[in-house]
Amino acid sequence: VTAVTDARVVVVGAGIVGVAHAITARESGYAVTVCERDGRPLGASVRNFGTLWPLGCADGAEREQARQGVRRWREVAERAGIWLAASGSLSLAYREEAWAVLGEYAAGQANAVLLEPAAVQRRFPAANGHGLRGALYSPEEAVVHPPSAMAGLVAYARSMGVVFHFGTPVVRVEAEAVETADGRRLPFDHLVVAAGEETRLLFPGAIAAAGVRRCRLQMLRTVPQPAGYAPGAIYSSDLTLCHYPAFRACPSTARLRARLEAELPAHAAWGVHVLAAPHFDGSLTVGDSHEHGEDFDPEWRTDVEQLILAALAEFLRLPDPRVASRWHGTYLRSTRGETQVVVQPQERVTLVTALGGLGMTLSWGLAQQTVDGWAERSD
């Protein structure tokens, strides 16, 4: 910790956005307290794939922020003993249009390489070779196991002197203090509200005005695969190319989308695209679907799960396809195409939200921007 200030920072929410802000502020010498309503992080930050995925980010500032995120994750994971696999990412193409998108994407990238089917099969035998046109391998991406990674980050933040109050909802924000549900008042010089998908309690007007929308996703984890099975990368295929900002600029993406919508209308209706992220215990986290709205029916959709598993089978050989667990995750995303939404609803308060499907990747860069902003203002 390099002490530049002893000003007090309070953070609402112990998801990745809140904890990245807490660690980054503590590193700059702030006295940091985090209030989390649940007994441990249970929001989107423990419900995701754990992929740190610059590949999906738009070229330019967003990709740089994502690279910064991977670097920070790697540093902190090493210091905190968090499992992280710097496995890279394999984007497989089965349709001619998807192969064209990958070619267009690769043309602008120094690090990513295009692989012919035979090379894919040699290096990544878990990839389904049937109908494969080729793949793009990018070495920059990494994967963490979200539940253990978040627990590790909290322990690491504590070891640096960050104070956590779990089971402590913040119910009101005053000019210079927050009030918790049990009536405590915690004074702050800077407040970070990183409340994830919660939109109705703190600054609902500012959140509504920011143009964000809830999105709910269906996810699953496979049983651990037999010993010796090693996918060796994060896997995705054709559907994913229509989903992330990185590929929007590729001329062939529109053709690919049109073909996929015609061939797989149910996948399109449920916003299904599929990633598979391998973890240390041999399991794979697999998803997802996308439902947009304010409130969602409580049902787990087995038909949507079938869509996810069908798309998975197109690109991944899975020796043991049994599903060990299933869950929903919800995040906010911008309806205006913003990568993240940062609002100052009142003096001293920064509300950070809507990192959409890339919050694990982008949070460290965002936290650095917030903390640097405080230093600039006090200069």
Ligand SMILES: Cc1cc2nc3c(=O)[nH]c(=O)nc-3n(C[C@H](O)[C@H](O)[C@H](O)COP(=O)(O)OP(=O)(O)OC[C@H]3O[C@@H](n4cnc5c(N)ncnc54)[C@H](O)[C@@H]3O)c2cc1C
């Ligand atoms: C299914 C799924 C898959 C994803 N996959 C990836 C991926 O592979 N890679 C990637 O980069 N990103 C991924 N994301 C996105 C990423 O998970 C999110 O952007 C990120 O976790 C959001 O972090 P957060 O801290 O804002 O939210 P959360 O993790 O939801 O944390 C918010 C916290 O605030 C607490 N809180 C709310 N209100 C209060 C209050 N009043 N008082 C106290 N505490 C409060 C909540 O209890 C919660 O713990 C995925 C998201 C989902 C849902």
